[in-house]
Amino acid sequence: MTGRLTVLAPDGVPEVAAGADLAALLLDALAAAGEALADGDVVVVTSKVVSKAEGRVRPGDREAALAGETARVVARRGPTTIVRTHHGLTMAAAGIDASNVARGQVVLLPVDPDASAARLRADLQARTDRHLGVVVTDTAGRAWREGQTDIAVGAAGLRVLEDYAGRHDAHGNELAVTAPAVADELAGAAELAQGKLAGRPFAVVRGRADLLLPPADDGPGARALVRREGGDLFGYGAREAVVTALVGDPATSTPYGSAVGLDELAAVLARVAGAAVVTAGGGERLLADDGPRGEAGLLAVACFAHGWRLVAAGPRPDGRPGLELRVSPAAVEPRP
Template sequence: MPEVRVIGLEGLPELGPGDDLGALLAEACARAGGLEAGDVLVVAQKAVSKVEGRLVRLADVEPSARAVELAGEEGDPRQLEVILGESAEVVRSRPPLVIARTRHGFVCASAGVDASNAKGPETVVLLPVDPDASARSLRERVTELTGVAPGVVVSDSFGRAWRQGTTDIAIGVAGLRPLRDLRGTRDSVGYELRSTMIADADEIAGAAELVLGKSAGIPAAIVRGVDVSGDGTAQELVMPADRDLFP
């Protein structure tokens, strides 16, 4: 019988710039019974960003007139200034909410800038500069220490058009196939699929979030039992501009 398991990795300390996250993950995997061939290691973006030093103290930020405008009466202009600095484009705004396209190509709230679970008050966490590179680095370090080469997904919470609530998606990927292309195959009644592509990396990130959560204090999980063998990057999951019906 097909089965998928999600195993939360407990016992990781509060993380800071320069910490060896790969070694800490390897130790946490050992405590959970060890990695197996085919496992996918899902790591929350904030854990990655913290060790990479992607932190900004708002006391050091001087807001621009545009940031003051976007903050409105309820927002913090300093945080809006950080958001503008992380944005390639402001897609929509309703002060103090900003939906932005990041330099990675992600369209998300606040360009991924977030104050929750930050390291200290008046501090915000930014997305990694290159989440795919972050995933590759973690995979190499964990493989070096454990002898097992897992797939790695760096995950973050995103909202979705037309749907309430957030779900985790993959913003960085290494050692796995992020998309399953079913175009040209046939379904059970013989119909040829013409456009079906499954975002396997996003589904894995969403499954892992069930044990991570915003307040659980568990920044990583093993997802076991999913065949995503292959290779690719999270950039494959970004909608190309020429196919974006909702720019």
């Protein structure tokens, strides 16, 4: 067998305004190109036109709209602010876009991109009697990588993640954590045909009908690709992580992740203190030898960043130089 993927992005889609019929716009553009949807196709549409059709255009600039679209700030670097949106997406300026829109206006992301994808899927399937999937896309940067690529922010009717855990390769090796984000891969493939300035907001990807769910099943949506708060290793930017730990507000602790084990905490505190730190007994009690950086304030910061709270620091009960540290889990519930 030969793997084959084809992508068609039709020209001729007019400017989209609030209330526009996206299904009709796509079908008309395909018809003009002598094309039609087929069973197994995945329709890919930019979030920009979905937002325009749903009336998510606002007057003003990105900065004015940013607060309302932000769940929390992840990092700031000069004029760039990376935030976690109310959708759970981590994006520059909350995905607010000032391109391909009239000057003095911005476009916000759809309120619920998965619901937007489900509505478009239902509409297209009803009009064409075809079995389809739908992906709503937006452009995002990647940690450690230059440039941007399109990702799935909404999806309906297809598996968004393939799980290879437990399968074996041709050499008999068991795969452990291989899980292709196929919805993101479809988004990236579609963007290659759509282009950024070509006025092609729709694409049809053909060749991955195996990803589709039954016609009445919209599936988990692209929200299944979003890690829960605290589940990512990089919940804050490097500088923001330091400042947040120094402030020590319990309400900001979730992005650091679950509390580490007590032995791991002791090892962390030993690095900070420059002295040996060991667990004492079975309780939440640590003993620190005297060291040049053994100040309780620094240890409290390290505890906070690792899911613990420094309750008390006092003389060691055995009379040796150093501190007895009493700690307790921060016990902040992870947010979805």
